[in-house]
Amino acid sequence: MTVFDKPSLSQRLKPWFSGFDLPLLLAIAWMMGLGLICMYSAGYDHGTRFVDHSRNMLISVALIFFVAQIPPQRIMQLAIPLYTVGVLLLIATALFGITKKGATRWLNIGITQIQPSEILKIATPLMLAWWFQKREGLLRLPDFIAAFVLLAVPVLLVAKQPDLGTSILVFSAGFFVIFFAGMSWKLIIPAFMVGAIGITTLVLSEEKICQPEVEWLVLREYQKNRVCTLLDPNKDPLGKGFHIIQGEIAIGSGGIHGKGFMKGTQTHLEFIPERTTDFIFAAFGEEFGLLGALALLAGFTALILRGLMIASEAPTLFSRLMAGAVTLSFFVYVFVNMGMVSGILPVVGVPLPFISYGGTAMVTLGLGLGLLMSIAKTRRPRY
Incomplete structure (x- = not known):
């Protein structure tokens, strides 16, 4: 009769702690x-x-x-459910969300209030990485267009709340996936040039466009004030x-x-x-x-x-x-x-x-x- 020794507690726990990247752990520990x-x-006299x-x-x-x-293959299986739930929660927030300080960013789920936009910081790049993995070796222009549509949905919903900071973070995370998937520099460089021209024009015409009676078509009033304040904070x-x-x-x-x-x-x-x-x-x-x-x-x-x-x-x-x-x-x-x-x-x-x-x-x-x-x-x- 064959006898098998039961593994010790240390042997059972070892797989849980093995394989961690030491340089990354050291960087995390340093920052924490x-x-x-x-x-x-900064906060010892600021409550708890x-x-x-x-x-x-x-x-x-x-x-x-x-x-x-969790192996990356298992994580990839969560892409569609997590992205779908996140987008649905953003829609629910737009319809039934709680408004604080003029922004509708929170959703009451009974036991607590959540900010669904935070989910999309992970769900959006996860979904796009899944999308490109399924099309590896067969990528064409329509695949990149579809990826931008998947990215635009949560970004626009978050920007509508309005939450410009989070929308920038969601957009950047998704854009990096599209860029690493092989997006051509021929599409990126013109966008950077347009942005550079826009910023230069903004700085040069600050005196005119930052007048109180001037309305900006794209940004809200408070967002206009933030940009104008950046250009000349000493005005106020x-x-x-x-x-x-x-x-x-x-x-x-x-x-x-x-x-x-x-x-x-x-x-x-x-x-x-x-x-x-x-x-x-x-x-x-x-x-x-x-x-x-x-x-x-x-x-x-x-x-x-x-x-x-x-x-x-x-x-x-x-x-x-x-x-x-x-x-x-x-x-x-x-x-x-x-x-x-x-x-x-x-x-x-x-x-x-x-x-x-x-x-x-x-x-x-x-x-x-x-x-x-x-x-x-x-x-x-x-x-």
């Missing part, structure tokens, strides 16, 4: 450490922000761990330009070494608005200076470079597209947040990953990093 330090300083931020990080870590256990320094001016003052006053941990005057004297959320980089720059900002950028750069390396080594088209889109989405988060706080982009309400307070954003972050870790565990071996 900086996030906790910054939130303690630090405790809640720590809890949200633990939830994010749990999501990274559990999503990493105590009103619409207050955010940008105070953010610039805080970052500039930090100098090279910063004022020191928990010694930011602009931060703790309440001059920086939204100092634990959208404008937390201003608080970070004031207390830790240029050197601290470089350390922060080094962590983001390491994470992004490692993510692109994982994408290049992924075994399937779906994995490569998804890893590339998730990775460059972090770049968009960082660029837009730091840009708006520094006064080079309009204020659109985009959080800084790991650093800004926000439970929903942290959950989305965990899901994205979990997908990246899952792909890393199945990448092609080196020879």
Whole structure:
């Protein structure tokens, strides 16, 4: 009679912890450490922000761990259901959603209120990666047109709420998938040229088009005010330009070494608005200076470079597209947040990953990093 030894507890648990990408884990740990330090300083006298931020990080870590256990092939099967549910929830939000501060972004599902647009940050690139995987080797122009239609549906629904910041993030995540799938530069370069001409025209004609009686056909009034405030924040320094001016003052006053941990005057004297959320980089720059900002950028750069390396080594088209889109989405988060706080982009309400307070954003972050870790565990071996 053959006797089989039962595996020990360590043997049963080992597969759950094996295969994690160490450089990616180190980059995540570095950013989470900086996030906790910054939130303690900026939010220790701001209710329970630090405790809640720590809890949200633990939830994010749990999501990274559990999503990493799911093979990319299984994740791909969720593309159509997740995208469909997300779009239906956006439609329900437009019809029955809860309006706060002029925006209809929340939906009451009985036990709690949710923001369905957050689902589409993951569901949209997931759906597009599935679409191109099914057409691998047979891609034609109609396939790219269909992909843009799939992308346009959630982007337009989110922009209608209105939520320009989230619509930019959803669009960028989906666009990166289309770009990595083989979209021609002949289509991209003209779009960039049109954008550059539009921005130049906007800057040169600011004096005329920013007059109160001038109506913009595409953007809403508050969005027009944000753009005009960016062009000249000193026109209304105590009103619409207050955010940008105070953010610039805080970052500039930090100098090279910063004022020191928990010694930011602009931060703790309440001059920086939204100092634990959208404008937390201003608080970070004031207390830790240029050197601290470089350390922060080094962590983001390491994470992004490692993510692109994982994408290049992924075994399937779906994995490569998804890893590339998730990775460059972090770049968009960082660029837009730091840009708006520094006064080079309009204020659109985009959080800084790991650093800004926000439970929903942290959950989305965990899901994205979990997908990246899952792909890393199945990448092609080196020879």
